[in-house]
Amino acid sequence: MVRTHQPIATFSIVAYDPRRQEWGVAVQSKFMACAAVVSWARAGAGAVATQSFANVTYGLDGLALMESGASASAAIAQLTDADEQRAQRQVGMVDKAGRAASFTGDGCNAWAGHIVGEGFACQGNILIPGTVEAMAATFEAARRGPGELADWLVGALAAGQAAGGDSRGRQAAGVLVVRHNGGYGGNNDRYLDLRVDDHPEPIDKLAELVTMHHLFFGEVDPANLIPLADVAEPLQKILQQTGHYHGPLSGQFDDATRTALRTLVGNENLEERWDGTGDSIDRVVVDFLFDRFA
Structure with a gap:
């Protein structure tokens, strides 16, 4: 049939x-x-x-x-x-x-x-x-x-x-x-x-x-990378607000700040744009976090 x-x-x-x-x-x-x-x-x-x-x-x-x-x-x-x-x-x-x-x-x-x-x-x-x-x-x-x-x-x-x-x-x-x-x-x-x-x-x-x-x-544009040290303090403010970071607003991108940021980036499904390593980060990630939480 x-x-x-x-x-x-x-x-x-x-x-x-x-x-x-x-x-x-x-x-x-x-x-x-x-x-x-x-x-x-x-x-x-x-x-x-x-x-x-x-x-x-x-x-x-x-x-x-x-x-x-x-x-x-x-x-x-x-x-x-x-x-x-x-x-x-x-x-x-x-x-x-x-x-x-x-x-x-x-x-x-x-x-x-x-x-x-x-x-x-x-x-x-x-x-x-x-x-x-x-x-x-x-x-x-x-x-x-x-x-x-x-x-x-x-x-x-x-x-x-x-x-x-x-x-x-x-x-x-x-x-x-x-x-x-x-x-x-x-x-x-x-x-x-x-x-x-x-x-x-x-x-x-x-x-x-x-x-x-x-x-x-999306692929990370190397020309769009910014030093983490340049945005450490505003990122710490965001991480305090989201409850991921409990340290001072030192402006130093230390291990505690890195650990907190890696967790938040993972929560927002942006880990393909920043894997938590290195001294720089995709500006797209930073802009997204600022727009969402700042």
């Missing part, structure tokens, strides 16, 4: 950033927790977005094929050729070399289509016409400017929504970015995996979460 599934009407983008060696997927849909179904990525393999009566085996199988050396277009061809329901499927992939490809079956609900560019592919179904075009143009422009892959992907989603987006409305969104040893603790590839599963403005909320992720887990 052939099992039928509901279509996941969505728009998505898969992309590769060769500078940071990152692969990513971003998606929006009027479908609860759409990213849990659509988005797949693995460092050294690539990224996959599977949608429209989504065949989730395209995710793991597509990554395995690309990890073994298949191009995105070859992986899509192999998977869709073997799928009797390929006419209803839509999938976009970018492989480990940054080659992108997309497939839109001729049985997908209108409007459906895709655009493939250098290192990225945009695709969508049940859309307002112009959505994927806006996504592609925005991504092309954004990746030439500041920010990183997650910012560019979410920016592309926002442009797609502004151009019309899912013709049924909106509900959920997500962004997934992987790179070798890029995850928390450095022993996994899941650099960023943020989801908005049910929200009236999912892309706006997703953008807020990306900004928060940059705060807590």
